[in-house]
Amino acid sequence: MRVVVMEDYQRAVERLRCFSDVTDHEIVVHAARPTTVAERAAQIGDAEALVLIRERTPIDSSLLDRVPDLRLICQTGRGMPHIDLTACTERGIVVCSGGGSSYAPAELTLALILASSRRIVEDAVALRSGTWQSTIGVELNGKTLGIVGYGAIGALVARYGVALGMHVLAWGREGSLARARADGHEPERELGSLFTRADVVSLQLKLSPETRGIVTRPHLAAMKPDALLVNTARAGLIEPGALDAALRAGRPGRAAIDVFDDEPAIEDPILHHPSVLATPHLGYVTWETYESYFAEAFAQLDAFAAGAPIGVANPEPRTRP
Structure with missing residues (x-):
């Protein structure tokens, strides 16, 4: 799958141990923080899957209309106030949520x-x-x-x-x-x-x-x-x-x-x-938490590619062929 990781402005993802284990997907990591819908859409491009770092990137219908190839969103952490689940479901985009450390x-x-x-x-x-x-x-x-x-x-x-x-x-x-x-x-x-x-x-x-x-x-x-x-x-x-x-x-x-x-x-x-x-929202920002977040997100990518999504958050998800 073509996968984009958004807003890794700490440039952490590619330094994670779990990142080197991903071999079945083409992953592009963006460090820059886009400030407009057009900039977000440009970063996503023709990606089939999106991995989000917590609540940094808002996902709404105006963005989804610009990225028609998107089929999966993997949300690190449990909170999803930034994601319009209804808009995702209507477009057949599966949203998977993760866990986290207390x-x-x-x-x-x-x-x-x-x-x-x-x-x-x-x-x-x-x-x-x-x-x-x-x-x-x-x-x-x-x-x-x-x-x-x-x-x-x-x-x-x-x-x-x-x-x-x-x-x-x-x-x-x-x-x-x-x-x-x-x-x-x-x-x-x-x-x-x-x-x-x-x-x-x-x-x-x-x-x-x-x-x-x-x-x-x-x-x-x-x-x-x-x-x-x-x-x-x-x-x-x-x-x-x-x-x-x-x-x-x-x-x-x-x-x-x-x-x-x-x-x-x-x-x-x-x-x-x-x-x-x-402090700048450091509550979740540890290497241990990031390893847990992305290991789970990468497992969700594999499960989705295999036709058996895990951690699905949509109330009534529909998948596109």
């Missing part, structure tokens, strides 16, 4: 908590400029960690918090609260109470119509002035404009953010807020 985003969450609490980035930058001990950090031992969404990632973050000597509060659905209780953590049924009590709040919810904007201005305003908000999940969980307003008002005192409404987020004003530690 450890990479959980470890980044821990890194952001530690870096923000001990002001590591500020002091590292200051030291290179000749300033010795420019900040004073805070200890996490004995503090309260509030986790919004106790799924696989949230459970790992809770374990890391316990290892640091933190008391863990967990908010979520009844099943999530039951799992948190079984793991030895305190279930918190009121989201507002969690924001009031916690010294560190970590958002670990999936973004859905029900959870979009679930973190409101009153929630943030209720946080302690020295509290830290960490978001490695999705920017849309927070009410638009609420975080910037809250930080300007001094509650919470700090935020660590890995996700943004529009990515790549180069001009987002929150990047320049003095109380924010921002």
